[in-house]
Amino acid sequence: MSCGIQRRRGGFKLDGMQLDALLIVAWPDIKPVMLSQNIDLSRLASEDNRLAPAIASGNRHELQGWQIVRRSSTAYAGERVIHDCLAVRGRGWGGEIAAECELVHC
Numbered sequence: 001m002s003c004g005i006q007r008r009r010g011g012f013k014l015d016g017m018q019l020d021a022l023l024i025v026a027w028p029d030i031k032p033v034m035l036s037q038n039i040d041l042s043r044l045a046s047e048d049n050r051l052a053p054a055i056a057s058g059n060r061h062e063l064q065g066w067q068i069v070r071r072s073s074t075a076y077a078g079e080r081v082i083h084d085c086l087a088v089r090g091r092g093w094g095g096e097i098a099a100e101c102e103l104v105h106c
Contacts, residue, residue: 017090022068024083026052041066041087055083065089 020041026032032052034045044064045051051068054061061068072084 017088020087022085022087024052024055024085025080026056026083027078027080036087038087045087052083055085056081063087 020036020038022041022045023035024032024045025035034042034051036042036045044066045068048061048063051061051063055068055070056073059070066087066089069086069088070083071086074082074084076082
C-alpha cells in the first residue's frame with residue numbers, strides 16, 4: 001500500500017508503528033477476556049491485572065511498549081462491559097499518538 005501503510009492480519013503496520021484492535025470483555029468477579037488477532041498482544045493483555053480496571057476508569061493504559069486507547073465501551077445485562085480498544089506501538093513512543101486519539105476519538 002502507499003504512504004508506508006502495510007495491511008497485515010489483525011492490524012496495520014505504519015512506518016515505525018503498529019496498530020492492532022483489542023477487545024476487553026469484563027464482568028464482576030471473573031477475570032476479563034482479552035480478544036485480539038495479535039497473539040502476543042492478547043497474551044500480554046491477559047497477564048496484566050491492571051489493564052481492564054485502568055481502561056474502565058480512564059481512556060488509556062501503557063502495556064509493555066503498547067499504548068492501549070479505549071475507543072468505546074458498551075454495557076450489557078449482568079454488569080458485563082465490552083471495551084473496544086486500539087493498541088499502538090512504535091519507535092520513540094512518548095504518548096503523543098494516544099493523546100491525539102483521545103482528541104479525535106479514533
